Amino acid sequence: MSYPRPALNEALERSDVVHDANTIADAVKEMAAHIADEYRDDVQAPLFITVMNGGMPFAADLAMALGDEGVDVEFEYLHATRYRGETSGGARLAWLHRPQTALRDRRVLLVDDILDEGHTMLAVKRWCEDQGAADVRIAVAAVKLHDRCAEGIEADFVGLEVPDAYVFGYGMDYHEQGRNLRAIYALRN
Ligand SMILES: O=P(O)(O)OC[C@H]1O[C@H](OP(=O)(O)OP(=O)(O)O)[C@H](O)[C@@H]1O
Numbered sequence: 001m002s003y004p005r006p007a008l009n010e011a012l013e014r015s016d017v018v019h020d021a022n023t024i025a026d027a028v029k030e031m032a033a034h035i036a037d038e039y040r041d042d043v044q045a046p047l048f049i050t051v052m053n054g055g056m057p058f059a060a061d062l063a064m065a066l067g068d069e070g071v072d073v074e075f076e077y078l079h080a081t082r083y084r085g086e087t088s089g090g091a092r093l094a095w096l097h098r099p100q101t102a103l104r105d106r107r108v109l110l111v112d113d114i115l116d117e118g119h120t121m122l123a124v125k126r127w128c129e130d131q132g133a134a135d136v137r138i139a140v141a142a143v144k145l146h147d148r149c150a151e152g153i154e155a156d157f158v159g160l161e162v163p164d165a166y167v168f169g170y171g172m173d174y175h176e177q178g179r180n181l182r183a184i185y186a187l188r189n
């Protein structure tokens with residue numbers, strides 16, 4: 001993250017709301033119903049791995065909505081970043097924290113804010129598979145609409161679609177700011 005950073009207020013002035021808080025809440029509830037169907041008959045709770053930092057608000061909402069559906073989850077987290085507070089991603093994914101729970105034979109649900117070019121999820125999913133996970137599913141609050149997504153990766157559960165612009169809010173940052181906004185905003189180019 002380079003300083004001084006661009007101001008969040010100025011970014012908000014040149015942004016549009018793409019999904020408001022109510023729309024996001026409805027999408028999370030609907031996703032939770034689908035995800036619950038996937039796991040409710042399992043003897044062991046899925047390992048619910050939040051991809052920090054961006055995945056945190058969505059993961060919290062989704063976990064509670066799964067609880068409402070009567071489905072328990074075991075919490076874990078990882079931190080892998082390739083944007084590092086910037087608005088375009090680097091080639092290298094930096095692992096800042098790996099899950100400490102053994103993944104062997106576990107069903108894993110990876111939970112993140114956005115699937116954009118997919119490089120982060122591709123690497124994280126492969127790592128989980130290499131650890132011997134029984135199966136790895138991906139839930140994201142939003143998928144960005146473009147044709148630059150890495151081959152071989154897609155989300156199993158998607159809340160909302162966002163346009164091909166830099167988006168922030170609901171976990172997603174604008175230069176490490178704005179993650180705690182309840183709506184999702186897109187910068188006008
Ligand atoms: O599909 P991709 O193009 O790979 O981008 C998606 C990833 O980028 C963001 O993380 P970031 O690297 O910004 O780390 P952060 O969550 O700590 O901000 C976001 O939270 C996803 O994990």
Ligand code: HPA
Pocket residue numbers: 083114116117165166167168172173174
């Ligand atoms: O558009 C985005 N916004 C915030 N974080 C992101 N990580 C990948 N794409 C984005």
